[in-house]
Amino acid sequence: MRFLTEVWRGFRAGVPLWLGLVPFALAYAVMARQAGLAALDAQLMSVVVFAGGAQLSAVGLFAHGAGGLEIVATTLLLNLRHVLYGLSLSQRVPMGGAERLVAAHVLTDEAFGVAMSASEPSFAFFLGAGASVFVPWNIATGAGLWAGQLVDPARVSADFVFPLAFLGMLVLLVESRRDAVVAAVSGGLALVLTHILGAGLAMLSAVLVSTALGAVVGPRETAPAGGARP
Amino acid sequence: MSVLPVVAGMALVTYLCRIAGLWMAATVPPAVARSLRLVPVAVFAALAVPAVPGPGTAETASRVLAAGVAVVATRVSHRLWLGIAVGMLALWALR
Numbered sequence: 274m275r276f277l278t279e280v281w282r283g284f285r286a287g288v289p290l291w292l293g294l295v296p297f298a299l300a301y302a303v304m305a306r307q308a309g310l311a312a313l314d315a316q317l318m319s320v321v322v323f324a325g326g327a328q329l330s331a332v333g334l335f336a337h338g339a340g341g342l343e344i345v346a347t348t349l350l351l352n353l354r355h356v357l358y359g360l361s362l363s364q365r366v367p368m369g370g371a372e373r374l375v376a377a378h379v380l381t382d383e384a385f386g387v388a389m390s391a392s393e394p395s396f397a398f399f400l401g402a403g404a405s406v407f408v409p410w411n412i413a414t415g416a417g418l419w420a421g422q423l424v425d426p427a428r429v430s431a432d433f434v435f436p437l438a439f440l441g442m443l444v445l446l447v448e449s450r451r452d453a454v455v456a457a458v459s460g461g462l463a464l465v466l467t468h469i470l471g472a473g474l475a476m477l478s479a480v481l482v483s484t485a486l487g488a489v490v491g492p493r494e495t496a497p498a499g500g501a502r503p
Numbered sequence: 504m505s506v507l508p509v510v511a512g513m514a515l516v517t518y519l520c521r522i523a524g525l526w527m528a529a530t531v532p533p534a535v536a537r538s539l540r541l542v543p544v545a546v547f548a549a550l551a552v553p554a555v556p557g558p559g560t561a562e563t564a565s566r567v568l569a570a571g572v573a574v575v576a577t578r579v580s581h582r583l584w585l586g587i588a589v590g591m592l593a594l595w596a597l598r
Contacts, residue, residue, distance in 0.1 A: 292582075292584075293582075293583055293584075295584075296583055296584030296587065297583060300587060310506060311506070314506040314507065314510060317507075317510055318510050318513070321510065321511075321514040322510065322513045322514045322517050323517070324513075324517050326543060326546070326547070327513060327517060329550075330546060330550055331509070331513060333550055333554065335506075335509075341505075341508060341509040341512065344509050344512075344513065345509065345512040345513055345516055347546070348512075348513040348516050348517060349516040349520070350542060350546065351542060351543065351546050352516065352517045352520040352521070353520055353539055353542060354520075354539050354540065354542060354543065355517070355520040355521045355523075355524060356520055356523045356524040356531075356539075357524060357531060357536060357539060357540075358521075358524060359520075359521060359522070359523060359524020359525035359526070359527075360524040360525075360527065360530070360531065361524075362524070362525060363524065363525045363526075363527075368525070373522065373525045373526060374522065376525060377518060377521040377522040377525055378518065378521065380521040380525070429591075429595075430557075430562070430566075430591075430594055430595075430598070432554075432557070432558075433557070433566060433569070433590070433591065433594055434587060434591065435550075435551075435554050436550075436551045436552075436554040436555045436566075436570060437570065437573050437586065437587045437590040437591065438583070438587060439547045439548075439550045439551035439554075440547075440551045440555075440570060440573060440574055440577070440586070440590075441573065441574075441577045441583045441586040441587060442543075442547050442583065443544065443547040443548055443551060444574055444577040444578050444586070445577065445581065445583065446543055446544050446547065447544060451541070452541070452544050455541050455544050455545050455548075456544050456545065456547075456548040457548070458545075459544070459545035459546075459548040459549045459552075460548035460549060460551065460552030460553075461552070462549070463548070463549035463550070463552055463553050464552045464553045467553045472553070475549070475553070476546070476549040476550060479545065479548075479549040480542065480545040480546050480549055483541070483545045483548075483549075484538045484539075484541040484542055484545050485538065487537075487538065487541040487545070488534055488537050488538035488541065489534075
């Protein structure tokens with residue numbers, strides 16, 4: 274009984290984030306259709322991959338005809354930050370082996386943020402927070418896929434949602450001058466290289482060059498305790 | 504291209520990233536942590552910028568302008584959905 278109470282407490286703690294999650298999932302669904310993905314494949318991705326940034330990137334790369342390996346490599350690169358989340362989380366939330374295996378699938382930016390800002394989060398609490406992201410994410414994916422059939426994507430320039438969604442997430446992420454420089458270098462490089470290397474390779478090279486640059490250039494500020502931002 | 508193997512590959516690498524940190528009890532060198540934290544910023548920029556001009560040249564000017572409006576709207580409101588909505592409305596109004 275105490276377990277369920279804790280799950281429910283975690284679930285409720287995640288509810289305020291739905292306002293950000295739902296439009297994000299809708300944008301993903303619209304872009305997945307735009308890229309020509311079958312509705313079932315797009316929904317499956319929301320269930321088994323369950324990583325917003327990687328899913329949006331993947332459908333964008335599908336639309337530009339990138340190869341499967343490039344898409345998987347981009348996913349890996351984007352989700353490496355979860356290693357940091359896991360390290361911080363395992364110090365804060367006591368978990369057994371089997372519990373870790375389950376918790377891993379629902380470890381997202383949002384659930385991590387909720388757990389790290391909660392008082393005494395337990396495994397059950399984290400599971401609830403994870404479910405509070407998983408459920409609306411998948412329902413909104415389904416709703417977006419269904420609603421996407423109702424409009425002609427070309428007539429409304431639906432492909433423009435793609436750069437808008439990423440520019441928006443970028444704007445919300447940029448906190449320091451270092452972030453802004455990395456974004457400008459990465460965006461500029463990608464723009465130039467796309468015509469030479471193709472979308473997938475251009476993106477990977479732009480990201481590797483700009484993040485390496487960002488890590489070595491400028492003042493050596495120390496990373497905040499507790500790892501990454503949510 | 505077949506989509507299912509790609510989805511399976513994505514799911515595998517994502518899960519590996521998630522379980523890796525939970526399983527280990529280690530600390531990461533600050534330089535590595537710093538460059539990892541920059542990855543989303545770099546990825547989002549690399550995906551967004553080349554997609555702004557669009558496939559043809561007919562709408563390029565409108566799209567660049569609408570994207571600028573969307574960036575300002577997001578910066579001011581701190582709401583992703585509002586930025587997307589304002590950007591789409593600006594594009595429809597401009598083209």
